[in-house]
Amino acid sequence: MSYAVLRVPDFSLHALRRGDAALTGRPVAWVAGEGRHAVVQEASPEATEVTPGLAVTLALARCPGLLVRPRDPAAESEVTGMVLAAGFTLAPRVELTAAGWCTVDLQGADPAATRAALRERLRELAAAAVPARGGIAATPWLAGQAARAAETWREVVDAGAFLRPLPLAWAEPTKGQAEILAGWGVRTLGDLTALPKAEVGLRLGTAGAVLWERAAGETKRPLRLVEPAKSFAAAWAYDPPVEALEPLLFRLQRYAERLAIELRGAGCVAERLALTLLLEDETDHRREFRLPEPGADVAGWMRIMHAHLETLKTVARVVGVRLVATPTRPPQKQDGLFETGLRDPAAFWENLARVGALVGDDRVGTPVVAETHRPDAFTLVKPADVVAPPEAPPFHATRGLALRRFRPAWPVSVACDGARPTELAGPGLRGGVRAASGPWRSAGDWWTDGAWAVEHWEVELNEGGLYRLAHTAEGWRVEGIFD
Amino acid sequence: MSAAPSTLSALRSLLAARFPEKNRRPSGGVPTGVPAVDAALGGGLPAGRLTEIVSAAPSSGGQTVLAALLVATRAARQRVALVDAADGFAPDAVPADALRHLVWVRGRELEATLAAADVLVRDGNFAAVVLDLRGCDERALGKLPAATWHRLHRATEASAVAVLVQSTRPLVPAVPCRLILGLAQPLGSRRAVRGELAARLDVTMARGHAEARDEGQEALAG
Numbered sequence: 150m151s152y153a154v155l156r157v158p159d160f161s162l163h164a165l166r167r168g169d170a171a172l173t174g175r176p177v178a179w180v181a182g183e184g185r186h187a188v189v190q191e192a193s194p195e196a197t198e199v200t201p202g203l204a205v206t207l208a209l210a211r212c213p214g215l216l217v218r219p220r221d222p223a224a225e226s227e228v229t230g231m232v233l234a235a236g237f238t239l240a241p242r243v244e245l246t247a248a249g250w251c252t253v254d255l256q257g258a259d260p261a262a263t264r265a266a267l268r269e270r271l272r273e274l275a276a277a278a279v280p281a282r283g284g285i286a287a288t289p290w291l292a293g294q295a296a297r298a299a300e301t302w303r304e305v306v307d308a309g310a311f312l313r314p315l316p317l318a319w320a321e322p323t324k325g326q327a328e329i330l331a332g333w334g335v336r337t338l339g340d341l342t343a344l345p346k347a348e349v350g351l352r353l354g355t356a357g358a359v360l361w362e363r364a365a366g367e368t369k370r371p372l373r374l375v376e377p378a379k380s381f382a383a384a385w386a387y388d389p390p391v392e393a394l395e396p397l398l399f400r401l402q403r404y405a406e407r408l409a410i411e412l413r414g415a416g417c418v419a420e421r422l423a424l425t426l427l428l429e430d431e432t433d434h435r436r437e438f439r440l441p442e443p444g445a446d447v448a449g450w451m452r453i454m455h456a457h458l459e460t461l462k463t464v465a466r467v468v469g470v471r472l473v474a475t476p477t478r479p480p481q482k483q484d485g486l487f488e489t490g491l492r493d494p495a496a497f498w499e500n501l502a503r504v505g506a507l508v509g510d511d512r513v514g515t516p517v518v519a520e521t522h523r524p525d526a527f528t529l530v531k532p533a534d535v536v537a538p539p540e541a542p543p544f545h546a547t548r549g550l551a552l553r554r555f556r557p558a559w560p561v562s563v564a565c566d567g568a569r570p571t572e573l574a575g576p577g578l579r580g581g582v583r584a585a586s587g588p589w590r591s592a593g594d595w596w597t598d599g600a601w602a603v604e605h606w607e608v609e610l611n612e613g614g615l616y617r618l619a620h621t622a623e624g625w626r627v628e629g630i631f632d
Numbered sequence: 633m634s635a636a637p638s639t640l641s642a643l644r645s646l647l648a649a650r651f652p653e654k655n656r657r658p659s660g661g662v663p664t665g666v667p668a669v670d671a672a673l674g675g676g677l678p679a680g681r682l683t684e685i686v687s688a689a690p691s692s693g694g695q696t697v698l699a700a701l702l703v704a705t706r707a708a709r710q711r712v713a714l715v716d717a718a719d720g721f722a723p724d725a726v727p728a729d730a731l732r733h734l735v736w737v738r739g740r741e742l743e744a745t746l747a748a749a750d751v752l753v754r755d756g757n758f759a760a761v762v763l764d765l766r767g768c769d770e771r772a773l774g775k776l777p778a779a780t781w782h783r784l785h786r787a788t789e790a791s792a793v794a795v796l797v798q799s800t801r802p803l804v805p806a807v808p809c810r811l812i813l814g815l816a817q818p819l820g821s822r823r824a825v826r827g828e829l830a831a832r833l834d835v836t837m838a839r840g841h842a843e844a845r846d847e848g849q850e851a852l853a854g
Binding site for chain 1: 687689690691692693694695696698699706707709711719720721722723724725726727728729731732733734735736737738739740741744745747748750751752754755756757766767779783786787789790792816817818819821822823824825826827829
């Protein structure tokens with residue numbers, strides 16, 4: 150599991166329907182082209198007998214009640230914003246692959262939590278009239294196909310078994326490739342991948358080999374990452390202007406849903422909402438609502454705004470609306486008087502798990518120095534939920550620059566005058582020694598199989614730099630630099 | 633020519649709505665405990681901003697600044713994350729009590745380490761996140777796409793965390809503050825009390841300065 154995809158099928162049609170209350174439950178089609186050249190691009194299930202590619206006149210003849218609309222770029226932008234914001238709630242590395250389609254890099258994410266979060270996001274989007282589909286798979290392309298094939302969401306574990314029965318068109322062959330492959334009797338992705346890749350490449354060229362890789366689910370690509378929304382605002386216009394409450398509330402709800410998902414995606418909630426109504430006489434009405442409790446609860450926002458708008462009488466009709474949410478961090482547990490708790494424990498543990506998956510679970514934690522004089526002896530423990538108050542400073546003050554270690558220590562040849570190092574020569578470090586201090590000898594665990602003994606020197610090189618040398622039975626090593 | 637107050641007010645509102653993160657004043661700083669560094673930064677590592685400290689010479693005090701930061705944040709009861717790309721942090725070089733609030737990420741591969749830093753900067757539980765890139769392969773660092781740093785900038789601006797990048801040469805494009813540690817300490821410094829030694833570090837502000845930053849914030853805040 151490495152990538153998740155959220156995508157909205159029939160994107161333009163769903164965006165159109167979401168932005169206009171009059172289209173709910175009615176046969177709708179969106180068309181491209183003007184006049185007699187207008188052609189249906191997508192049609193709702195209610196528009197029986199209407200298929201994409203049909204001329205509008207023919208479509209209207211087949212379905213007399215059909216509502217025909219052009220695309221609505223503003224509504225599409227809203228839906229894309231919602232899908233993208235939902236993606237950011239899964240993981241921070243998100244690509245806007247296409248309109249209404251985002252791909253999320255799940256590296257480091259907890260699989261079970263991600264599946265649960267994906268299901269929850271799809272449910273929220275569906276409640277906001279955005280019927281998105283989800284897919285999880287090892288590559289971005291495969292995750293996209295999983296979302297395409299899903300009823301709601303689908304996780305692909307065995308790529309071969311998933312891809313084999315799919316039609317060849319899903320691998321997006323060119324027209325020429327499709328014709329040639331049809332002539333060979335290749336109908337599905339499985340038919341294509343049953344052929345040797347090298348032979349396909351020989352006959353169809355590099356593009357053919359690429360097509361074969363796509364059909365086998367082997368195509369990988371880096372994501373073009375985007376940033377989450379930093380300002381949480383929505384603005385829209387009415388043409389013609391409105392004077393009733395219902396159309397105002399309908400659009401307000403739609404935009405509030407997008408803002409709420411964007412806020413959640415950024416790990417924030419709203420503490421204030423600013424509503425501006427632009428009026429036909431070029432004046433405006435502004436009202437700021439301070440929320441009783443910061444949150445991203447659309448129903449709560451709508452109750453507050455509804456209560457205000459219900460009693461509002463404006464001197465002119467409304468031509469536009471602007472809604473701005475002021476973000477804040479979710480209210481968290483307050484620190485105790487003598488302890489430091491976590492502000493957002495859920496995010497903390499989730500992010501540590503994510504970091505652990507990136508670098509290794511054994512490489513993240515709070516270091517605790519072991520009770521031994523053995524050099525570099527420590528353990529990593531789980532960070533504390535509550536950090537105890539600081540202790541009194543140590544009686545003996547720490548001296549000198551802090552050591553930064555080289556792990557593993559660098560092997561080095563050391564020329565000595567007696568026991569004293571005079572010159573170093575190694576792949577990582579070489580030079581004459583200006584001053585040296587030592588030796589400091591330590592040993593331990595001699596009563597066990599893990600006995601150790603080391604002699605330390607601190608040296609200053611002619612070119613500058615203070616280093617710690619360790620001399621053991623295995624030879625000399627540079628353990629680190631005092632920096 | 634003077635603009636009407638209402639126009640100015642409208643412009644300020646527009647800017648505040650369009651760029652809320654730019655208009656926000658830094659919500660305090662995180663003192664490092666090194667007087668020269670704190671003085672140069674106007675009190676400490678600014679929250680919501682990237683700061684880069686370049687250890688231009690070996691033994692110029694970069695690790696000592698990190699150790700002092702751990703002690704100072706422990707005293708202030710703040711949490712710190714250290715994303716240690718080259719796995720060079722030595723826990724035994726810091727008082728044991730100054731480790732209790734630390735989350736140490738021991739890097740292995742540069743890309744994964746930077747992804748870990750990206751996650752922690754967005755976490756919201758840390759007062760400071762230190763990304764230590766000293767000891768990493770210079771060629772790999774040079775090949776990092778600018779988008780990596782842009783993304784880190786944006787993530788930092790959106791949070792209240794102070795992010796410190798430690799490097800051996802200037803690395804972060806458009807960083808608001810860059811300090812250079814340029815003077816290698818002699819062997820005799822091993823006997824000096826660390827607090828006194830930290831006060832003697834040679835710190836040069838190479839980019840940005842506290843007063844200019846504050847003025848900029850004032851101007852934006854109107």
